[in-house]
Amino acid sequence: MTETIINVILFTMLVTTAFAIVRMTRLFAVVMLSGVFSLLTAMLFVTLDAVDVAFTEAAVGAGISTVLMLGTIALTSRSTKPSTRSNALPLLLVTLTGAVLVYGTLDMPTFGDPNAPAQTHLAPHYLNESITEIDVPNVVTSILASYRGFDTLGETAVVFAAGIGVLLILSGLRRRREEEEEDES
Amino acid sequence: MTLEFFLGHVNYWLFIVLMMTGFYIVVSRGNYVKKIVGLNIFQVAVFMLYISIGKVTGGTAPIFPTNSQGKIKIDPEIVYSNPLPHVLILTAIVVGIATTSLGLALIIRIREEYDTIEEDDILEIEAAMAQAENDEHGSAMGGRA
Numbered sequence: 001m002t003e004t005i006i007n008v009i010l011f012t013m014l015v016t017t018a019f020a021i022v023r024m025t026r027l028f029a030v031v032m033l034s035g036v037f038s039l040l041t042a043m044l045f046v047t048l049d050a051v052d053v054a055f056t057e058a059a060v061g062a063g064i065s066t067v068l069m070l071g072t073i074a075l076t077s078r079s080t081k082p083s084t085r086s087n088a089l090p091l092l093l094v095t096l097t098g099a100v101l102v103y104g105t106l107d108m109p110t111f112g113d114p115n116a117p118a119q120t121h122l123a124p125h126y127l128n129e130s131i132t133e134i135d136v137p138n139v140v141t142s143i144l145a146s147y148r149g150f151d152t153l154g155e156t157a158v159v160f161a162a163g164i165g166v167l168l169i170l171s172g173l174r175r176r177r178e179e180e181e182e183d184e185s
Numbered sequence: 186m187t188l189e190f191f192l193g194h195v196n197y198w199l200f201i202v203l204m205m206t207g208f209y210i211v212v213s214r215g216n217y218v219k220k221i222v223g224l225n226i227f228q229v230a231v232f233m234l235y236i237s238i239g240k241v242t243g244g245t246a247p248i249f250p251t252n253s254q255g256k257i258k259i260d261p262e263i264v265y266s267n268p269l270p271h272v273l274i275l276t277a278i279v280v281g282i283a284t285t286s287l288g289l290a291l292i293i294r295i296r297e298e299y300d301t302i303e304e305d306d307i308l309e310i311e312a313a314m315a316q317a318e319n320d321e322h323g324s325a326m327g328g329r330a
Contacts, residue, residue: 007196011199014203015199015202015203015206018203018206018207018226019206021206021210021219021222021223021226022206022209022210022214027216027218027219030218030219030222031218031222034222034225034226037225037226037229038225038229041229041232041233044233045233045236048233048236048237048239048240048266049239049240049241049244049245049246049247049265049266050236050239050246050266050270050271050274051246051248052271052275053232053236053271053274053275053278056275056278056279057229057232057278060278060279060281060282061225061229061278061282064282065225065282065285065286068282068285068286068289069218069221069222069289071289072218072289072292072293073218075293075296076218076292076293076296076302077296077301077302080214080215080216080218080219080303081215081216081303081305081306083213083214083215084305085213085215085305087213090209090212090213091209091213093208093212094205094208094209094212095205097205097208098201098202098204098205101201101204101205102197102198102201105194105197105198105201106194108194108197110189110190110193110194111192111193111194111196111197111237111240111242112193112240112241112242112243112244113193113241113242114241114242114244114264116238118238118239118267118269118270119239119241119267122269123239123267123268123269126268126269127247127265127268131249131257131259135257137248137249137250137251137257138247138248138249139247139248139249139265139268140247140248140268140271140272140275143268143269143272144272144275144276148272151272151276152276155276155279155280158280158283159279159280159283161283162283162284162286162287163283163286165287165290166286166287166290169287169290169291169293169294170290170293170294173293173297176297
């Protein structure tokens with residue numbers, strides 16, 4: 001029961017934050033609210049027993065991505081122009097997509113059901129055998145680094161590729177700026 | 186619709202509300218930084234959906250307790266939540282920050298090229314550029330360009 005109350009409070013705060021982000025025009029406030037959103041998400045992950053995910057979300061979602069976005073708005077602009085477009089079409093699109101998704105959830109197993117298909121297929125093997133096979137107390141660690149190690153290798157490759165991409169896109173930024181200033185003076 | 190069904194599914198609907206809020210920001214707002222924030226909200230809502238699928242009622246985090254000697258002792262009484270969605274979402278969070286940083290780098294580059302990060306302004310500039318090109322080359326093509 002307590003868990004339900006905590007979840008409802010967290011959800012109210014999440015939805016309020018998201019709606020505030022929709023309405024804000026100052027980008028600094030938008031970026032800060034997105035950090036708040038990530039921290040609230042991390043709390044929700046703790047109540048859903050995903051402590052490792054909560055840890056990562058707090059570090060990456062609220063930490064690194066906020067810093068990156070702050071850097072971006074420092075290099076670009078601090079505020080947005082108020083939107084001139086009509087909101088009717090996006091609202092219609094969003095409502096339709098939402099309705100289709102809700103229709104899709106009607107077949108989903110009940111929240112927390114121990115006999116749901118997701119709980120009966122692979123998870124029992126990991127929970128029962130990982131101690132004898134891997135001998136690490138944290139099951140998430142043993143799956144991440146051992147059972148699905150190649151997955152993590154692929155993830156590292158993606159991060160490497162993204163890093164190279166960012167470097168290539170931004171390379172010469174300062175040089176071009178200085179040339180521009182020389183042209184103006 | 187019974188109350189039991191409602192309580193068992195309402196969490197999915199709340200995730201969908203968050204997801205659609207992010208989607209709305211992406212399609213209705215013209216500022217690129219705001220679009221990225223909206224994309225992040227959408228993404229995080231999908232993460233919540235996956236994590237909630239792995240939750241087992243009365244369960245706890247999938248970490249085995251150890252005794253004072255550091256030996257792992259398995260208590261069959263304890264219910265653990267499904268660790269597999271956690272692993273998948275850990276990977277997804279890190280890939281998400283990689284794509285976000287790439288998007289932000291593109292925004293900086295766009296600002297350098299167009300001197301604005303508003304989609305409306307950029308569309309206007311593009312239209313003016315296409316018009317100028319047409320005026321320049323149109324007559325050579327016999328007015329067909």
